[in-house]
Amino acid sequence: MGPFAARDVPRGRALLGLGLAALLCGTAAATEVYVTYDKEGRPQYSDRPQPGTQKVEVTPAQTYEAPKQTASAAPPVTPPAQRAAPGPACRIVSPLQDEVFLNVESLTITAIGPPRATPSLLLNGNVIASEDGMPVFTIKPIPRGTYTATVTFSGGTAGAVCRTATVTFHVRQPSVIRPAAQPRSNAGR
Numbered sequence: 573m574g575p576f577a578a579r580d581v582p583r584g585r586a587l588l589g590l591g592l593a594a595l596l597c598g599t600a601a602a603t604e605v606y607v608t609y610d611k612e613g614r615p616q617y618s619d620r621p622q623p624g625t626q627k628v629e630v631t632p633a634q635t636y637e638a639p640k641q642t643a644s645a646a647p648p649v650t651p652p653a654q655r656a657a658p659g660p661a662c663r664i665v666s667p668l669q670d671e672v673f674l675n676v677e678s679l680t681i682t683a684i685g686p687p688r689a690t691p692s693l694l695l696n697g698n699v700i701a702s703e704d705g706m707p708v709f710t711i712k713p714i715p716r717g718t719y720t721a722t723v724t725f726s727g728g729t730a731g732a733v734c735r736t737a738t739v740t741f742h743v744r745q746p747s748v749i750r751p752a753a754q755p756r757s758n759a760g761r
Contacts, residue, residue, distance in 0.1 A: 605630050662686065662725050662734035667741040674744050678712035685725035685734050694722045716745035 606625035608616050662685035691707040693700040696719055719741055725734040
């Protein structure tokens with residue numbers, strides 16, 4: 573048969589493939605590849621012409637060159653009044669992100685922030701000041717819709733400024749198309 577037994581054919585093909593890959597990788601400098609076929613018809617590759625060889629056209633390897641790095645402009649400077657001061661993190665406790673409220677007349681937004689800081693609520697772009705200095709805001713009435721809320725704390729210990737992440741929530745109210753379910757009466761039972 574040849575140098576490989578029948579059981580070694582897959583291994584022989586793998587070795588041939590590896591040899592071809594190594595040869596082709598090594599041909600980056602040598603651009604000519606030649607092929608000849610043995611008695612069983614298997615290809616034999618070489619970078620030197622031999623009697624009975626055929627020249628093989630090898631396409632160059634695909635390459636990638638990273639774009640040149642350019643000096644970019646300095647990042648925008650945040651004014652000191654908008655920077656978050658180190659210290660206690662602030663966040664909105666209620667409502668939760670994408671929470672849905674059904675048929676509510678009022679809604680309470682609660683936050684946590686630095687001690688003795690003055691909270692203010694930004695609800696859909698409108699600023700609402702805290703009436704009692706606490707980070708608890710009750711919105712009444714609350715029409716249907718989607719709302720975004722952010723609470724900002726200013727002043728307090730060491731003039732801390734803290735801004736919560738924006739929370740989006742949804743209020744669903746009865747409509748003419750889908751009125752609220754009427755409570756069942758026990759009078760007819």
